[in-house]
Amino acid sequence: MVKKAQPDLSVTLGNVKLANPVMVASGTFGYAEEFKGFMPLKKLGAVVTKTITVLPRQGNQAPRTCETPAGMLNSIGLENPGIDKFIKEKLGFLEKLRVPIIVSIAAEHDPAEFFVLAKRLDAISAISAIELNISCPNLHKNKLISQDSQETFQLVSSVRKLTNKCLITKLSPNVTAISEIALAAQNAGSDAVSLVNTLTGMSIDVHKRAPKLGSWVGGLSGPAIRPVAVRMVWEAYRKIKIPIIGMGGIIDTASALEFFIAGAAAVSVGTANFINPKVTLEIIAGLKQYMAQHDIRSLSDLTGSLKACKD
Amino acid sequence: MLPLQTKAKIIANKKIKERYWHLELESTLLARSAEPGQFINIKVSAGLEPLLRRPISIHKTSGKKVKLFYEALGVGTQVLSSRQPGELLDIIGPLGNGFKYRHLVKATGTSGKHQSIIIAGGMGVAPLVFLAEKIRPKKPLVLIGAKTKQCVLCADDFRALGCKVSIATDDGSQGFKGTVADLLKNVLGQQDSAELFSCGPHRMLKAVAEIAREKQIPLQCSLEEHMSCGFGACLGCVVATKSGYQRVCQEGPVFPAEELIW
Numbered sequence: 001m002v003k004k005a006q007p008d009l010s011v012t013l014g015n016v017k018l019a020n021p022v023m024v025a026s027g028t029f030g031y032a033e034e035f036k037g038f039m040p041l042k043k044l045g046a047v048v049t050k051t052i053t054v055l056p057r058q059g060n061q062a063p064r065t066c067e068t069p070a071g072m073l074n075s076i077g078l079e080n081p082g083i084d085k086f087i088k089e090k091l092g093f094l095e096k097l098r099v100p101i102i103v104s105i106a107a108e109h110d111p112a113e114f115f116v117l118a119k120r121l122d123a124i125s126a127i128s129a130i131e132l133n134i135s136c137p138n139l140h141k142n143k144l145i146s147q148d149s150q151e152t153f154q155l156v157s158s159v160r161k162l163t164n165k166c167l168i169t170k171l172s173p174n175v176t177a178i179s180e181i182a183l184a185a186q187n188a189g190s191d192a193v194s195l196v197n198t199l200t201g202m203s204i205d206v207h208k209r210a211p212k213l214g215s216w217v218g219g220l221s222g223p224a225i226r227p228v229a230v231r232m233v234w235e236a237y238r239k240i241k242i243p244i245i246g247m248g249g250i251i252d253t254a255s256a257l258e259f260f261i262a263g264a265a266a267v268s269v270g271t272a273n274f275i276n277p278k279v280t281l282e283i284i285a286g287l288k289q290y291m292a293q294h295d296i297r298s299l300s301d302l303t304g305s306l307k308a309c310k311d
Numbered sequence: 312m313l314p315l316q317t318k319a320k321i322i323a324n325k326k327i328k329e330r331y332w333h334l335e336l337e338s339t340l341l342a343r344s345a346e347p348g349q350f351i352n353i354k355v356s357a358g359l360e361p362l363l364r365r366p367i368s369i370h371k372t373s374g375k376k377v378k379l380f381y382e383a384l385g386v387g388t389q390v391l392s393s394r395q396p397g398e399l400l401d402i403i404g405p406l407g408n409g410f411k412y413r414h415l416v417k418a419t420g421t422s423g424k425h426q427s428i429i430i431a432g433g434m435g436v437a438p439l440v441f442l443a444e445k446i447r448p449k450k451p452l453v454l455i456g457a458k459t460k461q462c463v464l465c466a467d468d469f470r471a472l473g474c475k476v477s478i479a480t481d482d483g484s485q486g487f488k489g490t491v492a493d494l495l496k497n498v499l500g501q502q503d504s505a506e507l508f509s510c511g512p513h514r515m516l517k518a519v520a521e522i523a524r525e526k527q528i529p530l531q532c533s534l535e536e537h538m539s540c541g542f543g544a545c546l547g548c549v550v551a552t553k554s555g556y557q558r559v560c561q562e563g564p565v566f567p568a569e570e571l572i573w
């Protein structure tokens with residue numbers, strides 16, 4: 001019997017090659033150091049940091065999270081130390097991991113903050129990619145950049161001019177037509193899109209008749225949103241050519257596979273990191289096993305391999 | 312010690328009264344390394360209901376056993392109460408910063424003038440029994456507050472450790488009639504100096520902190536907050552302190568009262 005070759009799990013996003021397609025979603029993995037005791041971090045496909053802003057942000061008032069059916073709401077509000085302290089205090093640990101580091105960035109008030117951040121990060125060779133978080137629901141804004149194709153196009157093309165690093169645009173599911181926004185990001189020069197950020201939601205304590213979150217509304221994540229996220233990946237996949245990083249309620253190999261089959265080139269695990277801090281390793285092992293079992297040699301053969309239902 | 316994710320065998324899971332349960336887990340490493348005030352975060356079921364872990368403070372340790380004391384109140388703790396001896400529980404721990412007490416144990420001489428006082432409200436007794444065990448040579452005084460006589464918890468556990476126990480009930484059905492904070496005020500009137508350790512409902516902690524501030528005596532408070540991860544990643548369980556928001560799961564759950572913004 002001929003021994004089968006190991007399946008190839010590597011994937012390329014822009015100019016970045018990942019050894020495997022399992023990443024962690026921004027905001028659910030801190031700056032990786034929080035997880036060092038639980039797993040060998042070098043096994044990850046990539047690390048995406050908690051979103052960084054120009055100035056430090058203390059975040060929103062408590063309570064900031066609450067559990068919901070098969071999910072959770074959060075209104076953390078982008079608490080972060082700001083770019084200076086991030087570079088000084090957090091980057092050192094990340095650099096030593098020897099996995100691609102993707103830094104998530106956001107603007108608090110003015111889109112120009114993205115330019116400041118992108119320029120600073122562009123100069124740091126240890127950083128592989130920049131993720132534009134234009135979809136955080138916890139900044140108390142009426143409208144997100146990622147809720148408008150034109151604004152998305154403008155922002156991404158402006159940042160594109162400032163850096164040759166791999167640029168990932170993270171989109172919001174709180175839109176009517178995700179594929180139009182994804183197309184705008186692609187046309188503006190984004191190397192990949194992250195689909196999706198959290199869905200806005202609200203939960204009420206009926207005894208107190210009060211919102212459960214200090215900020216009243218927050219972002220819903222976890223398995224509860226997975227069907228919405230899978231559908232959006234599938235819709236976007238048919239419209240765009242750049243790689244899609246699928247996320248939204250991935251908790252095991254089967255749920256990660258849904259995203260690949262729908263069209264994702266890579267996946268990010270979010271909320272599940274809180275519950276099982278080494279779940280990403282289990283998913284990497286599970287993917288390898290699935291590909292070997294189904295004789296899928298390369299990940300690109302899995303991406304978008306959805307078959308039509310047959311009677 | 313770094314927190315570990317492990318599967319611990321359930322030795323016992325018994326209802327002791329009404330909705331109060333004792334859970335015993337087998338974990339030599341945890342039993343040896345845990346400090347009073349620290350907690351473990353438990354995945355009570357394998358499925359999605361509930362999704363998140365449940366943080367529960369460590370009540371006692373002995374040999375290779377870790378004992379937890381919990382109230383089966385919500386979905387998570389109710390599922391936990393259905394778990395059977397022999398089953399494995401997915402736990403992460405020990406987590407958080409516990410009470411600082413080593414200075415008391417190291418200090419020599421009589422403790423007559425410097426009294427350690429433990430103030431517990433409701434389920435706040437759970438981590439304080441563990442603390443009392445560690446500082447028992449200092450003969451801590453224990454004040455327990457409860458709504459009624461029926462709600463007084465763990466008084467015998469403290470007595471078994473040689474602690475003097477005073478009780479305050481809202482309705483006067485046992486001991487002092489009034490809040491445990493009022494009882495504390497009376498007790499402090501007779502003390503030269505004291506050091507306070509407390510865990511309980513926010514309102515009680517706030518009242519105790521106010522007394523500690525007035526009398527200028529140190530107080531360590533163990534706080535509770537909704538947690539999504541329990542190990543510092545989600546930034547969900549923050550509390551306002553004089554140095555900004557801090558994580559209850561990581562910098563806490565025990566904080567010096569003077570650092571908190573009440």
